[in-house]
Amino acid sequence: MDDHDAHDVAQARAGSELAFRRLVERHARGVFQLAFRLTGSEPDADDVVQETFLKAYRELKRFEARSSFRTWVHRITVNCAYDMLRQRPRHRGESLDAGPANAPAGGIELEADGTSWPDRLAFGAEIQGRVRAALDLLTPTERTAFVLRHFEGRSLEEIGEALGLRTGATKHSIFRAVQKMRRALAPLVDPATPGKAEQELRPFQVQP
Amino acid sequence: MNLNHLTEEQLVLHHYGDAGDEAEAASVAGHLRECPACQAELDGLLRALSAANQLAVPDPGESYGARVFARIQPSLAKGWPGWRDRLASPKPGWILAGRRWAWAGGAAALVVAAFVAGDRVAHRQPAPAAVPQAAQRRGTEAQAGTTPTGAEERGSTAPAEPASAVAAADRERVRAGVLLVAVSGHLERSEVALSELVNSPRGPEVDISEERGRARDLVAENRLYRQTALAAGEPAVAGLLDDLERALVEVANGPSRMNEAEFDRVRRRIVQQDILFKIRVFGERVREAEGRPAAGSGLRG
Numbered sequence: 001m002d003d004h005d006a007h008d009v010a011q012a013r014a015g016s017e018l019a020f021r022r023l024v025e026r027h028a029r030g031v032f033q034l035a036f037r038l039t040g041s042e043p044d045a046d047d048v049v050q051e052t053f054l055k056a057y058r059e060l061k062r063f064e065a066r067s068s069f070r071t072w073v074h075r076i077t078v079n080c081a082y083d084m085l086r087q088r089p090r091h092r093g094e095s096l097d098a099g100p101a102n103a104p105a106g107g108i109e110l111e112a113d114g115t116s117w118p119d120r121l122a123f124g125a126e127i128q129g130r131v132r133a134a135l136d137l138l139t140p141t142e143r144t145a146f147v148l149r150h151f152e153g154r155s156l157e158e159i160g161e162a163l164g165l166r167t168g169a170t171k172h173s174i175f176r177a178v179q180k181m182r183r184a185l186a187p188l189v190d191p192a193t194p195g196k197a198e199q200e201l202r203p204f205q206v207q208p
Numbered sequence: 209m210n211l212n213h214l215t216e217e218q219l220v221l222h223h224y225g226d227a228g229d230e231a232e233a234a235s236v237a238g239h240l241r242e243c244p245a246c247q248a249e250l251d252g253l254l255r256a257l258s259a260a261n262q263l264a265v266p267d268p269g270e271s272y273g274a275r276v277f278a279r280i281q282p283s284l285a286k287g288w289p290g291w292r293d294r295l296a297s298p299k300p301g302w303i304l305a306g307r308r309w310a311w312a313g314g315a316a317a318l319v320v321a322a323f324v325a326g327d328r329v330a331h332r333q334p335a336p337a338a339v340p341q342a343a344q345r346r347g348t349e350a351q352a353g354t355t356p357t358g359a360e361e362r363g364s365t366a367p368a369e370p371a372s373a374v375a376a377a378d379r380e381r382v383r384a385g386v387l388l389v390a391v392s393g394h395l396e397r398s399e400v401a402l403s404e405l406v407n408s409p410r411g412p413e414v415d416i417s418e419e420r421g422r423a424r425d426l427v428a429e430n431r432l433y434r435q436t437a438l439a440a441g442e443p444a445v446a447g448l449l450d451d452l453e454r455a456l457v458e459v460a461n462g463p464s465r466m467n468e469a470e471f472d473r474v475r476r477r478i479v480q481q482d483i484l485f486k487i488r489v490f491g492e493r494v495r496e497a498e499g500r501p502a503a504g505s506g507l508r509g
Binding site: 010011013014015016017020021024025026027028029032033036037042049050053054057061127128130131132134135149150156171172174175178179181182185186188189190 | 216217220221224226252253255256257258259260262263264265266267268270272273274276277279280281283284393396397400401418421422425426
């Protein structure tokens with residue numbers, strides 16, 4: 001564990017609010033980013049952040065320092081966000097059925113290295129909206145599994161532990177999430193070329 | 209070439225490195241090299257995931273942590289597993305037994321708490337002319353290390369006071385309130401530290417380095433509070449802090465690793481001093497004085 005964290009955790013466990021404040025100040029942004037990806041909403045992410053640190057404060061005595069404070073507090077974040085996702089009504093965000101009004105013909109192409117978009121993609125907001133809407137199509141379990149695997153790089157075991165799933169079910173949740181994401185984003189990313197992918201993805205139908 | 213195309217699930221798992229064992233992963237990779245259709249399928253998948261990567265995450269800013277803390281801070285005081293929770297939590301039998309026989313010795317602590325949290329404030333309204341003198345006297349006595357008694361101050365109470373005296377009395381109340389809150393927080397932290405120590409798992413060698421470090425911090429804090437309590441004319445609070453200081457000093461100055469017999473001796477002394485019990489009673493009285501519900505617990509007594 002980071003030396004500063006270890007020191008502040010020990011002090012906070014002894015009752016130092018100041019030490020706990022330092023922990024909050026050091027980790028709140030990372031927790032917010034994770035919470036935002038999990039919930040897709042700033043106000044919800046804010047709520048998750050607050051609940052996370054309140055829980056961390058209450059549970060600090062149980063923290064055994066086998067993992068880093070960051071890992072531990074992120075685990076609490078996942079639990080809080082997962083609970084929130086399960087409690088809030090599912091919403092679609094914006095409609096996906098209309099297709100991308102501003103998408104260039106032939107879909108969006110990646111640069112040769114596959115990691116960045118060409119400058120001609122002036123409709124970044126469209127992509128943002130599409131991705132958010134696609135994530136909103138996922139069930140809480142799928143969304144949490146996808147965020148943890150894709151964005152956070154967590155192992156199947158860690159994700160399974162967080163969600164209470166066996167490895168097979170965890171794999172399936174990730175697959176289902178990616179499948180839904182791909183279908184929802186197909187009009188943006190798949191060029192109108194014949195082939196297996198097109199047969200499968202066009203025209204896509206959003207499954208409720 | 210294997211004519212059986214890879215399934216979408218195989219591609220997803222392959223992308224994340226979750227395809228299975230090495231042989232299976234190599235088989236999928238080999239198929240992709242030889243099958244343009246499956247490679248195209250994988251490319252489509254990667255484009256979708258690359259689009260997902262475009263999801264912007266707002267940066268709440270560098271001061272976000274401070275803002276979060278400001279929002280949760282009022283709840284921390286309530287949420288800290290304080291007097292009520294710890295009283296309600298199960299304790300080892302020897303602590304319960306100690307608490308029961310400690311009632312007689314704890315009567316003094318109850319007097320302390322009643323003095324501090326009860327109608328002390330109502331009786332501490334010095335006469336107009338006595339206010340500066342009383343304050344001056346406290347300062348002098350604090351420097352000299354002597355302690356004024358509550359009886360002396362109560363004797364100077366006037367039945368009717370002008371506005372300046374009321375204001376002075378208000379300041380006294382605020383000061384007393386601040387001291388009470390500050391000391392109760394310190395006592396609670398000390399109780400946590402000592403409770404953890406006495407509940408440490410026993411063994412041939414007991415490592416109390418963490419508790420020892422906390423005790424050192426608490427000793428310094430304790431001295432300040434004790435001196436403040438003396439200067440404020442709170443000998444009973446100062447006495448409680450004096451008892452606590454002895455326990456803390458013993459831990460702070462002791463070895464960080466002890467054999468079982470040494471550890472038992474330290475633990476026994478802490479238990480026999482009733483310091484944890486006195487602190488808990490003090491906390492209960494503070495809570496009552498603040499109008500909060502007392503920690504109803506069948507464990508007491």
